[in-house]
Amino acid sequence: MLKKNIYTITVSLIILYLSLATPKSIISTGIFDIPHFDKLAHFGLYFLLMATMILEHRRSLTDTRKLLMMSLIPLFFGVAIEFIQSFFTRDRTGEILDAIADAAGIAAAVLLWIFFRPYYLLKEKFK
Numbered sequence: 001m002l003k004k005n006i007y008t009i010t011v012s013l014i015i016l017y018l019s020l021a022t023p024k025s026i027i028s029t030g031i032f033d034i035p036h037f038d039k040l041a042h043f044g045l046y047f048l049l050m051a052t053m054i055l056e057h058r059r060s061l062t063d064t065r066k067l068l069m070m071s072l073i074p075l076f077f078g079v080a081i082e083f084i085q086s087f088f089t090r091d092r093t094g095e096i097l098d099a100i101a102d103a104a105g106i107a108a109a110v111l112l113w114i115f116f117r118p119y120y121l122l123k124e125k126f127k
Contacts, residue, residue: 004056005053005056007055008049008053012077015045018045020084022092023091023092039101042101043101043104043105043108044105046074046103046104046106047105049074049077049106050071050074050105051109053070054070054109054110057070058120061117067110067114071107078103079099079102082098082099082102
């Protein structure tokens, strides 16, 4: 199971580290001074997490229901991290807008897969 999900686990650990690390430990450059850049980062990281999960399990995603059920995993992960930030860290605060950005990134990856899945199946059919 670990071998099958190694990329998902790696992305999850990176997200966990970035979410719980003190802001001082993350490199401070001018790009982080953009207003609401953290929301874009949340969107991108959870898009990456969901896309990684989809690609690792693309052969077993036979219908949209399985895909939607699988999308609950990163959603609960993101909400749990926001909860942990709110109650168990001093330097970080959990925000509902961060969870919404997480959900938007997950939804974007799901919609992209739903759009491109027929092309993937067509390609696999002719192999």
